[in-house]
Amino acid sequence: MDEIGRKEQNYMMKKEMGCRERLIDKRDGEHTKKTERKIAAYLLGNFDKSLHSTLLELADEIGVSDASIVRFCKSIGYTGFQEYKINAALQSVPEPRLYNPSLSVDDNPAEICDKIFAIESSALEQTKQELDISVMNKVADVLLKARRINLVGTGGSAISARDFQHKLLKIGVRAELQEDKDLQLMSASLLTEEDVLFAISHSGSNLHVAETIELAQKRNAKIITLTMKSKNILVEKADYPLYVVSEKTIFESESFSARLAQLAMLDCLVALMAFKNFDGSLEAMKATRIATSVNKE
Incomplete structure (x- = not known):
C-alpha cells in the first residue's frame, strides 16, 4: 500500500472511532503536543462532568485557552467543541436520557x-x-x-x-x-x-x-x-x-x-x-x- 493509501486508511479508521477512543488515541499519540495531551487526559478523567461545562468553564478547569480546546476538538476529527460534546454524550448517556435526564421510558403519562x-x-x-x-x-x-x-x-x-x-x-x-x-x-x-x-x-x-x-x-x-x-x-x-x-x-x-x-x-x-x-x-x-x-x- 502506498503512502496516500495508508493515510486514507488511517483517516477512515479514526473516523469510525468513538469519542473515548479518539481521546485515548490523542493522549497516547507519539506526536501529541503537551497542551493536547493535557486536554485529552482531563476529558478522559472527567468524561461525564465535562458534558455539562461550557467552553469557557472547561478552559478554566483545565487551565488552557478556549481556543486551545476548539483546536483540540478539531484535531480529533470534530468541527468544534459542540460537535465533540454531542458525540461524547451519545457515547456516554443512555439513549432514553438524551431527551431529558429527568425522564425515563418507564414513566407513565402522569409522571x-x-x-x-x-x-x-x-x-x-x-x-x-x-x-x-x-x-x-x-x-x-x-x-x-x-x-x-x-x-x-x-x-x-x-x-x-x-x-x-x-x-x-x-x-x-x-x-x-x-x-x-x-x-x-x-x-x-x-x-x-x-x-x-x-x-x-x-x-x-x-x-x-x-x-x-x-x-x-x-x-x-x-x-x-x-x-x-x-x-x-x-x-x-x-x-x-x-x-x-x-x-x-x-x-x-x-x-x-x-x-x-x-x-x-x-x-x-x-x-x-x-x-x-x-x-x-x-x-x-x-x-x-x-x-x-x-x-x-
Missing part, C-alpha cells in the same frame, strides 16, 4: 407531566432567587432611552425574542428582530452608541450571536444578554448580563425550562418599562388593542 411541571416550577424559582433587581431596573432604563433596539436570537431563543418584541410593541416600544442571520449581522453593523443590542442565547455559546455582538460593540452600542447562569462567551461581552437558571441537560439548547425562565425575565422587563412610562404605555396599549380588536369577537 412525565408531573416531572415537567416540577422542572419548570423549579427553574422559575431558581431564576427569581438569582434576580438582580438593580440590574433589571437599569436595563429597563437603558431600553426606554434607546434610539433603536435590535433583538438577536436563534432557534428557540428567537422565539423568546419574538415574544419580547410583541410585548414591547404593545407598550409603544419598537424593537427590530430579523430571522435571517445575514440581516442580523447587517443590522448590528449599523447600530450607534444610542442603540441597544439585546442578545438571547440559553447556552451563551452561540458563535453567530457572539459575532453579532462584536459588530455592535464596534459601533459602541450597548449590549444586553440573557443567558443561562454560567461563564460563557456572551456574558463576557455584555454591558448588562441577565441570567436564567434551568434544569441541567446535556444539550443546553434543548432545556425544557429555559424558554419559560426566559419569558418570565422578559415579562418582568416589559412590566418595569411600562410602569416607568405609565401614561405613554397606557396610550399605546389602548391603541394596539383597538387596532387588533376588529378581528376578534
Whole structure:
C-alpha cells in the first residue's frame, strides 16, 4: 500500500472511532503536543462532568485557552467543541436520557407531566432567587432611552425574542428582530452608541450571536444578554448580563425550562418599562388593542 493509501486508511479508521477512543488515541499519540495531551487526559478523567461545562468553564478547569480546546476538538476529527460534546454524550448517556435526564421510558403519562411541571416550577424559582433587581431596573432604563433596539436570537431563543418584541410593541416600544442571520449581522453593523443590542442565547455559546455582538460593540452600542447562569462567551461581552437558571441537560439548547425562565425575565422587563412610562404605555396599549380588536369577537 502506498503512502496516500495508508493515510486514507488511517483517516477512515479514526473516523469510525468513538469519542473515548479518539481521546485515548490523542493522549497516547507519539506526536501529541503537551497542551493536547493535557486536554485529552482531563476529558478522559472527567468524561461525564465535562458534558455539562461550557467552553469557557472547561478552559478554566483545565487551565488552557478556549481556543486551545476548539483546536483540540478539531484535531480529533470534530468541527468544534459542540460537535465533540454531542458525540461524547451519545457515547456516554443512555439513549432514553438524551431527551431529558429527568425522564425515563418507564414513566407513565402522569409522571412525565408531573416531572415537567416540577422542572419548570423549579427553574422559575431558581431564576427569581438569582434576580438582580438593580440590574433589571437599569436595563429597563437603558431600553426606554434607546434610539433603536435590535433583538438577536436563534432557534428557540428567537422565539423568546419574538415574544419580547410583541410585548414591547404593545407598550409603544419598537424593537427590530430579523430571522435571517445575514440581516442580523447587517443590522448590528449599523447600530450607534444610542442603540441597544439585546442578545438571547440559553447556552451563551452561540458563535453567530457572539459575532453579532462584536459588530455592535464596534459601533459602541450597548449590549444586553440573557443567558443561562454560567461563564460563557456572551456574558463576557455584555454591558448588562441577565441570567436564567434551568434544569441541567446535556444539550443546553434543548432545556425544557429555559424558554419559560426566559419569558418570565422578559415579562418582568416589559412590566418595569411600562410602569416607568405609565401614561405613554397606557396610550399605546389602548391603541394596539383597538387596532387588533376588529378581528376578534
